[in-house]
Amino acid sequence: MDNGKHSLGTVGIWSMELRGAARPKVREAAAELDQLGFPALWIPGLDGLGALDDVQHLLAAAPRATVALGVLSMWGQDPARLGDRWSALDAAYGPRALLGLGVSNAHSAANAGQDYGRPTASMSRFLDGLDTAPRPVPADRRLLGALGPKMADLATARTSGWHPFLVTPEYSATQRARVGEAPLIAPHLAVVLDRDPARARAAARAGVGMFIGFPAYRSNLVRLGFGAEDLIPGGSDRLIDALVAWGDLDDVAERIQAHLDAGADHVTLHVLRPDAHDGGDLPRQQWRELATLLPRFTPRTDQPR
16 A cells, blocks of 8 residues: 655644634745645644635645645544545645544534444444545545554554554554554654743643543553653643653754654654744744754655555
8 A cells, every 4th residue: 555655754744823824824834834845734623614625725835745634533524525525635736635534532423413432433434434435535545543552453454544642652663563564653743942841841731731631642641651640630741741842953853753763654743832822823933943854854764665
């Protein structure tokens, strides 16, 4: 399977702001990210509303980049309609979009009038729908928002791979040893370009601390060896330091390399800032600084292409 590892490269940008800012600002920022050499731009699915419109906008603004939706909740989505839309994006912009799908939670399923069921079984049925749609979304153009081994195995069997959130390099090492070299593993890595520990950790907690309380993330962090003393509101210093790359550019480069050495194929960098005020404030200066790291990283060569 051509799982898109070449097109993603090794380091991409994950940004809430590329969905939240005004369209003209997003268009200008995406064009600059493309020119800076970032091979992939990732945006969250959020509530799903307008997600594919935002993918289309980024494809138009960044003509060389892959645009990955990481990830869209499967609940409330119609596989046939999704397949039609994805086919239209391919026709207009070439096969540069990657569809990330997540099973979310029982509340999201109930809001869509559906039964959550067993997560892997529910996701498998949705993938069946994508496979049998009039215009299927090919397996190598989709990935899952997986954490646990069952969903990761489903991602390995039926998609290009998966995009884990709030994980350490040890997670990638464990999963790579378990599933082999073929599937894509593209972890999210939050980044704070600030050497002051108090400011950096405060920015990290403001950006990702709330997710530590979500059951799926808590369960995975326990699997990674963190205990109750770490899983406090906002996370302990030990947990924050393990999940978020903060410091100067060399510190961030070291953390990226740790993920790649552990078996990740691609690392998505999510800039968090001590001075951020809202989702419309694009961290363009930080992106420019991070772009200077790109020549340090080359794709892994120990997996099939």
